[in-house]
Amino acid sequence: MSGAAPSGIEAASTQPSETVVLFDGVCNLCNGTVLFIIDRDPEARIRFTALQSQRAAALLAPHGVVPKEEPDSFVLLQDGQLYERSTAALRVARMLKGPWRLLYAFIVVPRPLRDLVYRVIARNRYRWFGKEAQCRIPTPALRARFLPETAP
Numbered sequence: 001m002s003g004a005a006p007s008g009i010e011a012a013s014t015q016p017s018e019t020v021v022l023f024d025g026v027c028n029l030c031n032g033t034v035l036f037i038i039d040r041d042p043e044a045r046i047r048f049t050a051l052q053s054q055r056a057a058a059l060l061a062p063h064g065v066v067p068k069e070e071p072d073s074f075v076l077l078q079d080g081q082l083y084e085r086s087t088a089a090l091r092v093a094r095m096l097k098g099p100w101r102l103l104y105a106f107i108v109v110p111r112p113l114r115d116l117v118y119r120v121i122a123r124n125r126y127r128w129f130g131k132e133a134q135c136r137i138p139t140p141a142l143r144a145r146f147l148p149e150t151a152p
Contacts (some may be wrong), residue, residue, distance in 0.1 A: 008089070016040065016048065019045055019047065019079075020061065021034065021037065021074070021076055022048075023071075023075075024050070024051055024070075024074075027131055027132075028131060029125045034048055040096040047145055048145055048146050049146060051067050051073075065082070077111070086106075087107070089118070090107050
């Protein structure tokens with residue numbers, strides 16, 4: 001992300017209680033992660049949109065963040081706060097059912113070290129997991145979990 005704002009800036013374009021994950025819509029690892037989250041979030045508290053969408057640009061703008069042409073971050077908007085990279089991933093893990101929430105214990109690891117590991121994976125994700133030519137269209141059953149791609 002370019003122009004990334006510090007975590008914790010108030011968002012004007014999301015509801016204070018809304019939780020949204022913004023992900024690289026063409027990345028196979030990212031798409032698999034979204035499905036993983038959906039399977040472990042039976043209350044459907046988390047919604048999703050691709051970083052390549054107009055909606056993502058509208059959600060990130062109040063934070064001073066402009067999405068890159070080739071996204072390199074996993075973003076969480078939660079309670080009006082923006083979280084990126086490992087912090088976003090760990091905060092999502094804390095919301096999941098089962099033992100996955102225990103991963104949040106890694107929040108005590110200094111963020112620069114956590115983000116170093118995150119960046120190695122992000123930098124190699126297309127080579128290791130592949131990518132699609134365009135964002136996948138969710139099945140009708142999953143469509144309700146995704147925000148419309150265009151901003152209101």
